[in-house]
Amino acid sequence: xxxxxxxxxxxxxxxxxxxxxxxxxxxxxxxxxxxxxxxxxxxxxxxxxxxxxxxxxxxxxxxxxxxxxxxxxxxxxxxxxxxxxxxxxxxxxxxxxxxxxxxxxxxxxxxxxxxxxxxxxxxxxxxxxxxxxxxxxxxxxxxxxxxxxxxxxxxxxxxxxxxxxxxxxxxxxxxxxxxxxxxxxxxxxxxxxxxxxxxxxxxxxxxxxxxxxxxxxxxxxxxxxxxxxxxxxxxxxxxxxxxxxxxxxxxxxxxxxxxxxxxxxxxxxxxxxxxxxxxxxxxxxxxxxxxxxxxxxxxxxxxxxxxxxxxxxxxxxxxxxxxxxxxxxxxxxxxxxxxxxxxxxxxxxxxxxxxxxxxxxxxxxxxxxxxxxxxxxxxxxxxxxxxxxxxxxxxxxxxxxxxxxxxxxxxxxxxxxxxxxxx
Ligand code: SDX
Numbered sequence: 001x002x003x004x005x006x007x008x009x010x011x012x013x014x015x016x017x018x019x020x021x022x023x024x025x026x027x028x029x030x031x032x033x034x035x036x037x038x039x040x041x042x043x044x045x046x047x048x049x050x051x052x053x054x055x056x057x058x059x060x061x062x063x064x065x066x067x068x069x070x071x072x073x074x075x076x077x078x079x080x081x082x083x084x085x086x087x088x089x090x091x092x093x094x095x096x097x098x099x100x101x102x103x104x105x106x107x108x109x110x111x112x113x114x115x116x117x118x119x120x121x122x123x124x125x126x127x128x129x130x131x132x133x134x135x136x137x138x139x140x141x142x143x144x145x146x147x148x149x150x151x152x153x154x155x156x157x158x159x160x161x162x163x164x165x166x167x168x169x170x171x172x173x174x175x176x177x178x179x180x181x182x183x184x185x186x187x188x189x190x191x192x193x194x195x196x197x198x199x200x201x202x203x204x205x206x207x208x209x210x211x212x213x214x215x216x217x218x219x220x221x222x223x224x225x226x227x228x229x230x231x232x233x234x235x236x237x238x239x240x241x242x243x244x245x246x247x248x249x250x251x252x253x254x255x256x257x258x259x260x261x262x263x264x265x266x267x268x269x270x271x272x273x274x275x276x277x278x279x280x281x282x283x284x285x286x287x288x289x290x291x292x293x294x295x296x297x298x299x300x301x302x303x304x305x306x307x308x309x310x311x312x313x314x315x316x317x318x319x320x321x322x323x324x325x326x327x328x329x330x331x332x333x334x335x336x337x338x339x340x341x342x343x344x345x346x347x348x349x350x351x352x353x354x355x356x357x358x359x360x361x362x363x364x365x366x367x368x369x370x371x372x373x374x375x376x377x378x379x380x381x382x383x384x385x386x387x388x389x390x391x392x393x394x395x396x397x398x399x400x401x402x403x404x405x406x407x408x409x410x411x412x413x414x415x416x417x418x419x420x421x422x423x
Contacts, residue, residue, distance in 0.1 A: 009033050024048045038406045045304075048230075050238060050400065054087055054390050055229040062308035066227060067091070075315050080222035081105060081192055084164055084386035087227050088393060102192075108165035109186035109195065111173065112143050116183055120173050129174035130265075130377045134255045136170045137163070141248035148246050150396060159247045160389045167382045168192070172199035175375055193218045196382070201370070214369055217323045221362060224312040225380050227387025228358075229305075233258040237388040238395050239403040247392055254388045255381050261299075264380040266359035267366070268373050269299035274332040274339075274364075283338045291348045298343060300360030307353035316361045320368075327368040336364060 005025050008015040018029040030039070041047045056065045064071040067086050074083055078092075085093045085101050093101055119139050123132055140162070141147060147159045169186055176183050176199075184199040187207070194210040197218065202208035228234070237254035245253075258264035277286045289295025303310060324330065340356055343349045366376050 007033065009037075022051065024051075038408060040408055044230075044235075049235060049403070050230065050395065050398070052229060052391065052394060053090070054394060055227045055387070057229055057305050059303070059305035059307050062306055062311050064228070064311045071224065071311055072315065075220050075223050078223060079192075080219050080226065080383055080386075081164075083223045083226050084383075087386050087390040088160060104161045105165045105192065106188050106195075108162050109169050109188070111140075111166055111169050115139060115143065115170075116173055120170075120177055123177065125180075127174075127178070128374050129171070129178055130255075130259045130374070130381070132174040132177070133167075133170055133378050133381060134252050134259060136174070137167075137255055138249055138252035140166070141246050141252075144246075144248065147248060150244055150246065156247070156393065156396070160393070163247060163251055163385055163389060167385045168196035169199060171375070171378045171382055172196060174378065175200055175372070178372070178374070191215065191219075193222070211326050213322055213326050217319050217365065218369070220319050221316065221365065221379070222383035224315060224358065225362075225383040227384070227390060232260070232263045233384060234388055234391050237392055238400075241392045241395050242400050242403040244402075247389065250392055251385060251388055254384075258381055258384065259377055264359075264377045264384070266299050266357070267363040267376040267380060270336075270359055271332065271363045271367055271373055271376070273299045274335045277335050277339070280334050280338045283335060283342055287339070287342050287346065291346070298339070298349075298354070300356055300363075301343065301349070302352070302354040303357045306355065306357065309355045310357040310360075312358040313356040313360055316358065316365065317356075320361055320365050323365050323368050327370075330364045330368040332367070333364055336361065 002017075003020045004017050005020060006015050006017040007030060014033060016029050016033045018025045027039070039047070054067065056068070057063065066074060066083060067090055069086070069092075074086075078086075081102055082093065082098060085098065115136060120132060120136060123135075144159060144162065146155050149155045173183050181203070184202045187195050187198055190198065190210070193215045197210040197215060198208040230238075233254040236257035237250050240250040240253040241247075261269045277283060286295060287298075290298055320330075320333070324333070340360070343354065349355075362380075363373075363376050366379055367373065371379060
């Protein structure tokens with residue numbers, strides 16, 4: 001059996017055979033055959049928009065690997081900063097590379113005072129932190145004008161360090177503004193996660209001592225959220241990056257996509273759903289309403305790629321118990337466990353291969369750690385910045401064409417302008 005596909009244009013009888021390479025068929029073969037006839041694929045359900053060496057998913061088997069390393073091993077042995085280096089530069093760093101990388105990130109955590117005083121504090125008192133983050137990331141493009149020189153590798157690498165380093169600072173700044181507390185400057189003497197927790201929670205004490213179990217749990221959550229191949233946000237990064245927008249503007253586009261409740265906003269939607277269900281006893285009726293189409297969707301369930309348990313959800317579920325050892329069990333956990341039990345035994349979900357995804361349990365941990373609900377998607381954006389930048393760097397190295405899909409026009413045929421008096 002040939003590893004190829006043949007397509008015949010029945011209008012001309014001409015057939016073209018095209019080899020299947022790396023799991024795909026190159027569309028350039030069809031261009032010659034089909035001319036101005038397009039494959040119609042809204043949502044890219046059957047389209048590979050690029051080739052990539054960064055992350056591998058196997059949706060049926062529930063496999064996730066970063067540069068070939070299984071996510072389970074990275075979650076157990078690695079750190080978010082080491083994983084960020086791996087995603088962006090392709091290999092695990094040696095000790096000198098890691099030390100240099102961590103030093104660079106640590107000493108770029110500060111943000112320009114104008115970003116904080118004039119920009120972030122200019123928002124309305126009840127601005128959503130994710131809206132603030134998206135805007136602030138775009139604003140950084142006006143502070144680092146050199147970033148437009150995307151062809152200069154040294155300049156590219158400097159913006160990569162700045163973005164990874166400043167995301168926690170911007171995130172914490174948005175939170176502190178939201179709750180009316182003073183901004184906490186970064187502390188270069190502690191780890192990436194301990195620094196973020198300190199910028200979030202420090203009040204009057206000279207130094208906020210992060211609980212090591214919570215610091216580690218956050219690091220694991222950041223590892224799990226760092227990349228996920230061509231998801232919606234990463235596609236936005238690649239589309240904006242393909243226009244040669246600077247990395248700050250491209251990252252803002254990616255974060256804007258992540259903000260959507262179908263994507264990174266789901267972890268916040270899960271908590272709202274669990275609160276709406278209210279008790280374990282209400283779960284069966286809630287599931288019935290979802291199945292009837294009256295109750296919306298189960299937030300934190302289903303995935304475009306995973307038609308099995310999201311491997312990240314498995315790891316997060318375990319991490320939740322480590323966190324609850326410190327914080328006490330999240331009362332919504334029992335409702336979540338019951339919802340999972342009922343859904344996974346129900347043919348409606350089984351037949352549609354709907355399983356808990358990364359967002360189903362992450363919100364329970366964030367809530368138990370004290371993060372406000374409107375910070376959950378911000379917590380997703382912090383680590384996903386590493387993945388976005390890895391894809392941005394890869395697309396530039398691939399010298400990809402600007403993203404410009406075609407369409408099927410189904411609008412009005414040509415017609416003449418009608419004066420207002422004649423309408
Ligand atoms: C993330 O892409 C990524 O990798 C994303 C992500 C990442 O790391 O970047 O993994 C992060 O975004 C995780 C997903 C978070 N979103 C949610 O949890 C929101 C709830 N889930 C869905 O809305 C939905 O499952 C999507 C958006 C995640 C996937 O949608 P698809 O692939 O377009 O699936 P679909 O809408 O075509 O659904 C197929 C069927 C439909 O039923 P029928 O029309 O065939 O009868 O499954 C049903 C849907 O109605 N369905 C659900 C459901 N999700 C799909 N029914 C109930 N509850 C759900 N959650």
